[in-house]
Amino acid sequence: MTHYGCSLLSCGVIDERTFEMDDYQGAVARWCPGCGDHSILTAVQRLLEEEQLKPEETVFVSGIGCSSRFPHYLNTYGFHGLHGRALPVATGVKLERPELNVFVVMGDGDCCSIGAGHWIHATRYNVDMVALLLDNNMYGLTKGQTSPTTPLHFPSNTQPRGTYLEALNPVQATLGVTNASFVAQTAEWIPAHLYETLKAAYHHKGFSFVRILQRCPVYTASVYDEAVRKPDVIEMMVHDDGIYLPDLDQIYKQKIVHNPKDIDGARRLAEVTERVRLGVFYRNEALPRYEDLRRLPAHTAEERVRLLSEELDRYAV
Amino acid sequence: MATKSKTAGKGTRKRAKDEGREIIRVSEHTAEIVSDSGEGAQKCGQIFGAVCAKMGNGAWTVEIIPAEIQPPPRSKAGGSGNRVRFGTERITNWGDATNLVVAFNEQVLLGRHELDALADDAIILLENMWATHPDPDIQQQWKEALEALSTRNYRIIEVPMEEECLKIVEDPRRGKNMFALGLFAFIYDRDLELIRAQIAHQFRKKSEEVYARNVLLMEAGYAWADANLDFRIEIPTVKSDQPMVVMNGNEAIGMGAVAAGMELCSMYPITPATSASHYLSDVFDKFGGVVHQAEDEIAAVGVAIGASYAGKVAFTITSGPGLSLKQEFLGLAVMVEVPLVVVDVQRGGPSTGLPTKVEQSDLLAAMFGQHGDAPHVVLAPATIEECFHSMVTARRIAETFRTVVMVLTDANLATGVQPFPRPELDPRWQQAPVSLSPIPEGKPAYDWDPRTGLSSRRVPGQKDGMHTATGLAHNEWSKVAYDPESHERGCRMRSRKIAVLQHTLRAPEVYGEESGDLLVVGWGSTKGAIEEAVDRARAQGLSVSSCHLTFLSPLQPGLKEIFRRFERVMTVEINYSDEPHDPFITDENRRRAQLCLLLRAHTLVDVDCWSRVPGQPLRPGFILNAIRERLAMGVGV
Numbered sequence: 015m016t017h018y019g020c021s022l023l024s025c026g027v028i029d030e031r032t033f034e035m036d037d038y039q040g041a042v043a044r045w046c047p048g049c050g051d052h053s054i055l056t057a058v059q060r061l062l063e064e065e066q067l068k069p070e071e072t073v074f075v076s077g078i079g080c081s082s083r084f085p086h087y088l089n090t091y092g093f094h095g096l097h098g099r100a101l102p103v104a105t106g107v108k109l110e111r112p113e114l115n116v117f118v119v120m121g122d123g124d125c126c127s128i129g130a131g132h133w134i135h136a137t138r139y140n141v142d143m144v145a146l147l148l149d150n151n152m153y154g155l156t157k158g159q160t161s162p163t164t165p166l167h168f169p170s171n172t173q174p175r176g177t178y179l180e181a182l183n184p185v186q187a188t189l190g191v192t193n194a195s196f197v198a199q200t201a202e203w204i205p206a207h208l209y210e211t212l213k214a215a216y217h218h219k220g221f222s223f224v225r226i227l228q229r230c231p232v233y234t235a236s237v238y239d240e241a242v243r244k245p246d247v248i249e250m251m252v253h254d255d256g257i258y259l260p261d262l263d264q265i266y267k268q269k270i271v272h273n274p275k276d277i278d279g280a281r282r283l284a285e286v287t288e289r290v291r292l293g294v295f296y297r298n299e300a301l302p303r304y305e306d307l308r309r310l311p312a313h314t315a316e317e318r319v320r321l322l323s324e325e326l327d328r329y330a331v
Numbered sequence: 332m333a334t335k336s337k338t339a340g341k342g343t344r345k346r347a348k349d350e351g352r353e354i355i356r357v358s359e360h361t362a363e364i365v366s367d368s369g370e371g372a373q374k375c376g377q378i379f380g381a382v383c384a385k386m387g388n389g390a391w392t393v394e395i396i397p398a399e400i401q402p403p404p405r406s407k408a409g410g411s412g413n414r415v416r417f418g419t420e421r422i423t424n425w426g427d428a429t430n431l432v433v434a435f436n437e438q439v440l441l442g443r444h445e446l447d448a449l450a451d452d453a454i455i456l457l458e459n460m461w462a463t464h465p466d467p468d469i470q471q472q473w474k475e476a477l478e479a480l481s482t483r484n485y486r487i488i489e490v491p492m493e494e495e496c497l498k499i500v501e502d503p504r505r506g507k508n509m510f511a512l513g514l515f516a517f518i519y520d521r522d523l524e525l526i527r528a529q530i531a532h533q534f535r536k537k538s539e540e541v542y543a544r545n546v547l548l549m550e551a552g553y554a555w556a557d558a559n560l561d562f563r564i565e566i567p568t569v570k571s572d573q574p575m576v577v578m579n580g581n582e583a584i585g586m587g588a589v590a591a592g593m594e595l596c597s598m599y600p601i602t603p604a605t606s607a608s609h610y611l612s613d614v615f616d617k618f619g620g621v622v623h624q625a626e627d628e629i630a631a632v633g634v635a636i637g638a639s640y641a642g643k644v645a646f647t648i649t650s651g652p653g654l655s656l657k658q659e660f661l662g663l664a665v666m667v668e669v670p671l672v673v674v675d676v677q678r679g680g681p682s683t684g685l686p687t688k689v690e691q692s693d694l695l696a697a698m699f700g701q702h703g704d705a706p707h708v709v710l711a712p713a714t715i716e717e718c719f720h721s722m723v724t725a726r727r728i729a730e731t732f733r734t735v736v737m738v739l740t741d742a743n744l745a746t747g748v749q750p751f752p753r754p755e756l757d758p759r760w761q762q763a764p765v766s767l768s769p770i771p772e773g774k775p776a777y778d779w780d781p782r783t784g785l786s787s788r789r790v791p792g793q794k795d796g797m798h799t800a801t802g803l804a805h806n807e808w809s810k811v812a813y814d815p816e817s818h819e820r821g822c823r824m825r826s827r828k829i830a831v832l833q834h835t836l837r838a839p840e841v842y843g844e845e846s847g848d849l850l851v852v853g854w855g856s857t858k859g860a861i862e863e864a865v866d867r868a869r870a871q872g873l874s875v876s877s878c879h880l881t882f883l884s885p886l887q888p889g890l891k892e893i894f895r896r897f898e899r900v901m902t903v904e905i906n907y908s909d910e911p912h913d914p915f916i917t918d919e920n921r922r923r924a925q926l927c928l929l930l931r932a933h934t935l936v937d938v939d940c941w942s943r944v945p946g947q948p949l950r951p952g953f954i955l956n957a958i959r960e961r962l963a964m965g966v967g968v
């Protein structure tokens with residue numbers, strides 16, 4: 015595929031703009047007060063500012079759900095498409111325009127239920143983008159139905175006497191996919207950790223999957239209650255190649271050193287325990303990226319005509 | 332191709348040996364080869380068809396596909412092969428019946444006989460190893476089959492194919508097809524150099540040895556025919572004065588996509604669309620194009636939409652079941668006004684239906700399969716040549732009108748092979764890459780022209796053009812807007828574009844007289860058969876014309892006016908409709924064919940239909956019967 019590359023976007027023109035947080039502000043966010051999505055939006059805006067990403071070269075693709083309103087609240091390019099189908103669209107964008115910064119925002123119904131097939135395959139394609147799973151353990155927009163990540167026995171409007179099945183573990187599932195290259199977990203109520211995780215995800219070359227534990231004050235207010243109130247429930251996975259925030263040591267005393275290169279360790283740590291583990295489970299930049307494997311030199315229209323003419327010769331009567 | 336074996340070449344035509352031999356001179360003939368599947372009859376037919384076209388005959392080939400998935404050998408339902416109709420003039424359809432058949436066993440032949448595929452006076456060249464087969468059951472089957480065949484005026488010639496091939500190869504199951512090719516080559520006096528070249532092309536991925544063996548087998552067939560047949564068939568060839576190419580419809584779609592400058596084909600395998608992606612997978616990278624095989628049809632169209640949104644015009648190709656899966660995304664593309672080309676190679680439905688066989692039953696699904704109001708463009712090439720050009724047209728419309736363009740072909744076009752004038756390629760078909768220039772202040776994301784609904788395309792990378800494309804109802808700034816005025820306006824703008832496009836279209840041409848007793852209306856691959864039926868009807872003194880629609884959405888202008896000039900209007904289609912005299916069927920509850928339904932709604936003319944779903948292309952003879960029948964029912968009934 016041809017690509018516009020920097021030549022058409024910026025080369026030759028010295029861009030002296032600097033961007034403030036405000037420059038990334040889109041419409042006023044309409045999530046409920048207390049919704050964890052607000053702090054995720056703030057962290058993302060901070061990342062955009064910190065990295066000075068040009069708004070016009072940044073694309074946020076989302077599905078459908080409360081969380082998928084995300085692109086509307088940013089002043090970048092956005093694509094708010096279909097429930098469960100953000101990843102294919104983002105893949106198409108990146109295949110054609112590898113120079114763009116692509117972010118994907120999905121809810122847990124979006125990613126782990128209706129879009130589960132795409133989630134597995136996007137992980138395997140390992141296209142360079144940041145995929146955020148805003149996991150509130152419930153369908154928010156449609157008002158409180160069980161999601162694949164709803165905890166066992168937790169009631170919802172479709173399973174009022176509690177769910178019947180153990181919750182799906184998105185981190186473990188992603189780590190099980192061939193060619194998974196970056197898997198992390200963070201929580202929106204720990205802004206510093208959230209920010210560092212987003213930053214690590216952004217800097218990873220490949221498909222960066224980040225599950226963000228996200229509170230929903232309306233439907234799942236109690237789910238993360240304990241983790242929020244009792245820092246000891248949280249176990250920080252720390253490593254120089256992962257995330258380590260000494261400032262958090264005071265609050266989050268439970269720590270485990272985990273090298274993100276260690277896939278077996280990552281899979282073990284991803285298993286559900288009493289603890290909620292935050293940090294980078296796995297990171298491997300050596301894995302192939304689909305857009306690189308499929309990239310082809312650009313062709314001019316005239317070249318194509320010449321080659322097609324040769325091709326037609328083969329079919330000439 | 333280094334191997335050159337010495338045999339009868341061009342110079343041997345019209346040798347003295349032909350003296351005493353009957354030379355049958357005809358302007359066209361239909362020849363077919365049938366075998367069990369896996370015996371290579373399709374390859375033989377493909378090579379033969381291509382050679383006929385290259386020699387300057389008009390030609391149309393159709394694959395003969397087994398009626399069962401894993402048919403047992405020697406079964407009536409298991410016949411596989413290829414049928415080539417060729418003649419001095421242009422051939423536009425598969426015709427009615429086969430005039431000459433080479434059959435590898437009597438059971439597949441019987442299958443063809445029972446399908447009424449063979450002309451009453453067909454010449455049959457039949458492998459005769461079964462007559463003396465050690466298995467007495469087989470001998471018995473042979474006897475019974477020949478008896479059944481004797482009810483017609485067929486001329487059956489037994490050919491010891493196995494015996495002859497064994498002189499060259501150990502396993503004639505692989506090679507008999509080339510022997511058969513040699514039979515055809517002799518009978519129809521084909522150019523052996525061309526045949527050798529075509530064999531080389533067909534086996535280009537195989538070794539030199541494979542090529543050489545196949546040529547030997549072909550030559551053996553030729554020699555056998557020369558020594559044993561007392562007739563030859565002469566079909567004058569006329570070299571076209573313009574350069575021609577020959578290919579099947581799926582190759583034409585693939586090449587058309589390249590000619591249109593498309594760079595991404597995002598697909599999920601499904602018959603009969605797949606061969607187009609096979610073709611593209613083979614050649615696309617050399618043009619800078621990628622075939623992305625997605626995890627499913629939904630992802631396939633999603634990736635194409637993402638790529639189009641990012642500045643390319645991508646396309647996706649599928650068949651019926653895949654079309655159903657894509658519908659939600661197609662509505663989204665219409666809603667966010669992302670250009671997109673969708674090719675649907677129609678097959679028999681519903682459900683898995685007839686996966687390998689032709690039908691034209693996706694028209695309404697293509698037009699109305701999306702929920703909500705999702706106006707978009709649907710067009711249908713009628714010939715293989717049009718398959719090529721439709722991709723260029725589709726891309727241009729998709730981009731100019733920021734909408735979805737669906738190209739409906741079918742299994743008949745996909746696998747049919749036909750020569751057509753070599754396209755004169757034009758780099759402008761590819762169009763320049765989208766502009767990445769900054770967006771002036773105050774320009775909305777959808778700068779809809781209130782009269783036309785048209786707006787300028789905007790892609791990521793354009794400074795100050797940031798906005799979020801959304802499938803939710805939105806205003807011109809692409810802001811979510813649920814108010815009545817915004818939604819009605821959005822719907823109006825998206826619909827208006829289609830009307831604007833309609834204004835640029837020409838009225839369809841009437842084939843035959845401009846007025847008369849009956850007008851037959853068709854769309855897609857049935858054009859050649861319909862026009863041939865019309866020609867024959869006119870030759871019989873009937874007042875019949877036809878008209879063929881390329882655009883189904885929007886419908887071309889002037890239809891009502893054309894229809895008014897005929898006493899009766901009837902569509903001919905390959906999709907289901909109730910027959911007027913079927914039990915329970917009344918004029919009120921009759922389910923009509925798909926184009927018929929559209930035309931009635933569109934013109935308020937009492938359009939009738941004649942449609943069939945045989946899983947085969949329509950035969951001109953059957954259409955002729957339908958014409959006669961409808962005319963006999965009286966004008967204006």
Ligand SMILES: Cc1ncc(C[n+]2csc(CCOP(=O)(O)OP(=O)(O)O)c2C)c(N)n1
Nearest residue numbers: 078079080081097121122123124153154155
């Ligand atoms: C094809 C389709 N099915 C169902 C819906 C309805 N729907 C919209 S959002 C949603 C679930 C939202 O939950 P989640 O993805 O977890 O996101 P949240 O709202 O919690 O952020 C559903 C079922 C839809 N829009 N499209």
